[in-house]
Amino acid sequence: MLRSIFYKEWIKIGRIAILLTAVGLLLIAGIYLTVRHDLLLKDAELYWYDIVYQKMIYFNIFKFMPLVAGLLIGLAQFVPETVEKRIKLSLHLPINEEEVVLKMLGIGTTVVLTSFLLLFGAIYMWGLVYFPVELMQKTAVTVLPWLFSGLATYFLASFVVLEPIWKYRILYILTGGAFITLFYKSNAAGAYQPILLPLLLCVIMASISSLFSIYRFRKGEM
């Protein structure tokens, strides 16, 4: 059963997930080719100076990439389910309804996480070619909340899309949007260090939100 669900979900999100990961990797390639160019052509110590003392974030262009990826993967996976209420078919399978939705979510989450892990690995490992580990640790602490926001956006997108009533969808979008701003409160590299764990807990709290939408759908909310 899991294989069949995986196949169905992969048809919906496989291509877009691969495309978004490729775009992300290209973005990272662009970032590091620029870094290489600047280190070669300018005074390398001044480039480091801008990062270490002037709060320059050389990878700032990556900031909203995970958010967009999470949103698009979430929409690609769940919008087709709401067209002509196709989700009904999945809910009528001879297994527990919550289990079906959790499996769908699990597959989507695995795809999003795999993509993010690849992007995170690329940004961290490639950076070590040009910068010492101290600098890359700050890079990691800065990128992590952006990746968390991508994951949270994926969960919230599924929650909003599966919600049957438009009035609530709008309320969820407003609250969800306000929640997502918490991941973009500082432009200083490393500022999120003390708050990473609480934010991750918040993301985990949002992870099963679509079960609530499905519950309302099943109870016949229109």
Added chain:
Amino acid sequence: MIPKLSRYLLVALTIITLSYVLPNIYHTLFDTRIDTPYIAYSTSEGEYYTYGQRDGKTVFTDRKGKVYTQQEFMDKTPLENFYYHLSKGTFPDSFAGVKLIPQQLQQESFFQSVEPERLDIPDYKLNALFESQPEFGLTFSKDYFRITHRIEFIDAKTNQLNQEKSKQFTAALDAEGFSYPATIQAGLPTLMKKRDEGWFIVDSKEQFFHLKMIKGAPFVRKVPVPAGLHFKYVLANDFDADEFYATIVTTDNQLLILRKKDYSFIKIPIEGYNAANMKLAIQGSMFNRTVIVNAEKGLQLFTFNRDYKLIDKHNHPLPLKSEMTIGKVAAAMFPFQLEIASPYTEFLRMHFDASNTWAWILLNLLFVVLTVVLMRREGKKISRGIPDLLIVALTGIFGFLAVHIIPNKQY
């Protein structure tokens, strides 16, 4: 069961979000400005003069509240505003038997600010060590150093360790008994300074060192630390006054300077300072030093002679937002607020700031009654809505909105 759990998780998340967003919207719309006045200690008059705002107008007063014109204020502070008196030709020739030379007055003046938001910041723990005695002016070092299990220099161009220099400087630190790693590194990594004094470093045993590079070779000096001193911040300076290398704040909020002539730590005896949520400034002149402690509740000024013996002090209270209408309304509306960013740190931290009054209980009860009315109108059983009512009772406006945004239909 799981849908219920998912709903309560969503309600909790909504409460967290609203407890951050709603107070922020409120403060953005209704915040009021609190003007912090400029207060000068007049050496000639032995009096504090305040240059502040009252009802939108600039007002000059002394500490007894006597009002002066701007001209009178300038005349009362001839040494503090000596540039003005030089331009007007009213600069005094001497004061207290000392001949006044404008260049000397300028040279002896300094201003050291100690601002927590510029000290409690993410630190890369990588720093640039300049040549302190260059042949042709200060230049940037080509490498950055880290002090972990030894001192290591990393070339910025190649990202490779300079092994030879690392060994040479590690040996110099070892010879002075350095205990790795470094916990604090304070320097002035800029070319906008007259001379380079290298770095002041605190090691893992709270020993204090001065590290410089002179003609390519290490200069390390271990500075004896008075017993019981625990360093929190060290700020290096480049003042013409040439009196002290650095300003030190300890974990128990003592203020000290590291004197240049004998590497001794001199305590500046101030009271009521908390580095976590107050700004501080040391204003120096040819005749005295004034420390200004800027807290939310007011300014405290301590004036010392050049041997740091207290001459005078003054307290200037500021209106507290929590006692103004904006603060009282917020305290009554919001039982708590989620704070993430703080004006006293660059780090983000999550903490719930509880209301300082109990007035919010009234509003919370009102929201509970409103929730009961709405539940009745929708034909819901009150007995099945008790968890929601408890949430509203505890979290007030946030919970009320949350349980309605994430609705609890009773099927």
